[in-house]
Amino acid sequence: MSLRLAGLASVACLTATLGLAVAQTAPTPAAAATRPASEALPVPPPPKPVAKAWVLMDFASGNVLAGENIDMPVEPASITKVMTSYVIAAELKGGKIKRDDQVMMTENAWRSGGAGTDGSYSGFEVNKPAPLEMMEKGMVVQSGNDAAIALAEHVAGSEQAFAALMNQYAKRIGLKNTHWVNPHGLPAEGHVSTARDLALLGRALIRDFPEAYSYNKIKEFTVGPITQSNRNRLLWRDPSVDGIKTGHTNAAGYCLMASAQRGDQRLISVVMGSTSDDQRTNDSQALLNWGFRFFETHQLYPAGKQVAVQKVWKGAQDQVRLGLAQPLLVTLPRGRYQQLKPVMDVPATLIAPVAKGQRIGTVRVMLDGKVLVQRPLVALEAVEEAGFFKRLWHELLMWWNS
Incomplete structure (x- = not known):
């Protein structure tokens, strides 16, 4: 337009x-x-996701176009890894780490987030290093909990120290109702965020670190003999969608932060606590379509x-x-x-x-x-x-x- x-x-x-x-x-x-x-049309009510909390945000201004329970604390599950990506990108920009750093898949990272756990994993071999950029793609595309832990240990020495960095950067971004305890999003007491804060986080990553954000549109990634697909199914369904992150635990339900750009207009949707993968995907698509249909960017x-x-x-x-x-x-x-x-x-x-x-x-x-x-x-x-x-x-x- x-x-x-x-x-x-x-x-x-x-x-x-x-x-x-x-x-x-x-x-x-x-x-x-x-x-x-263009003819001024009344804006109809937005489609209502089956979710605990949800929001649709305009990227250009950060304004909320629609939402429900947008400031209610919820478990963010693996959407947490968007914050981990932000911290890594900021530390790279600050010269504190490098893309070709060799990141060790420690035994702690492997045991806490590897194939032997119930969560998603990347498949890097235990006690062997891999380039930081590869490890980060394993975290982003495959949602590898093991990769998130290994990266946190490399950047800050421990998950706890890295979580402190996450909270510092979250405050700088302007996340008002978020507290991070770990870099991966597995359930932990006090590890919460909100639909609004997560949308603001996605907006910050897209704005501040577009290269790091671009990892989110990679559809599949291979580590050793294992190839895994990106869990964000909107990447296949809607060519305007170029990110950003899914999440799921029994406590958090099915979660999805999605972003799409059509022309010069970009929107960000967040659906938290949905009932299934299909439901979060369909609801996110409906929100994005509604936003692009009834709003315009100039x-x-x-x-x-x-x-x-x-x-x-x-x-x-x-x-x-x-x-x-x-x-x-x-x-x-x-x-x-x-x-x-x-x-x-x-x-x-x-x-x-x-x-x-x-x-x-x-x-x-x-x-x-x-x-x-x-x-x-x-x-x-x-x-x-x-x-x-x-x-x-x-x-x-x-x-x-x-």
């Missing part, structure tokens, strides 16, 4: 011109005036493009261009794009120096008086401090008009 549509006439912008509020017109997205607006502003100009006092230049560091996308009910009201809030007074990328204000996109999405407004270039006499003159002007 087109990401641009004419019709956003003006933006209320609080600017710094002698402390007065001045309305500025937002730049109209190009090449969109000829596109007719890009209001691209990254790095001027959307406003701000007065700068005591600067070598008298103004600075403002824009966004990342594209501003919003998902809303189909046909309601022209009813959006973007508002830019900037400080009453901006004084040099201004650094490139410095946050100057906030862009909020409103619909029916509610904020759909908000993003930082940043300086697109630096403004150095002016010389002594200009700074003195501006000081006098600011005092005179105060």
Whole structure:
């Protein structure tokens, strides 16, 4: 679908011109005036999964499109491994581990999560090493509990120490009702999350570490003589689905976090505590189809493009261009794009120096008086401090008009 549509006439912008509020017109997205607006249809109730808790989330904004019991603590089962993947990706980025590290399948990992247990396993040989990247794929694709334990021991020394890392990163992501006890998701006292938190976790992995996320779309993986298929059956059913993770224990029931992208729109569904593999798959598919049918994503502003100009006092230049560091996308009910009201809030007074990328204000996109999405407004270039006499003159002007 087109990401641009004419019709956003003006933006209320609080600017710094002698402390007065001045309305500025937002730049109209190009090449969109000829596109007719889609018909605004009432959004019917979403399909209701047979599950303890579920949620459908818009990836672009993190807004919840539908859900039930979304903040109720539940056992996350093997969806836990999404958090394990996030920690590994973050530690790789930080240079603390490397993809070609040799990860030992310890006897503890083998006994606690290997073939002799009731859970899923990867099949790496006990007391033998394998490259970290291979071990991680064994965890992600095959849902190997043994691989998750081996990776945790390699990264942090023990499962307990790794769980502490998981909780630190969870707090950084913004998971408010989640507590991790292990890296694999087998039942443990106090090991809980929520449908909302898990959707936010999936969103964070896709956004922050797309390469790690890409492992989730691998349909099968071979370790030694054993080839196992990815348990996410939506990968075969729906070509728009490219992840993310299943989970199952007797206590947790059947769980599935799924994500799909159609055009420039991405949605994330989470179904927790379903009654069967078929049920969680069918319900997840129904949620995704409903979301794509009745909601649409638009890009209001691209990254790095001027959307406003701000007065700068005591600067070598008298103004600075403002824009966004990342594209501003919003998902809303189909046909309601022209009813959006973007508002830019900037400080009453901006004084040099201004650094490139410095946050100057906030862009909020409103619909029916509610904020759909908000993003930082940043300086697109630096403004150095002016010389002594200009700074003195501006000081006098600011005092005179105060």
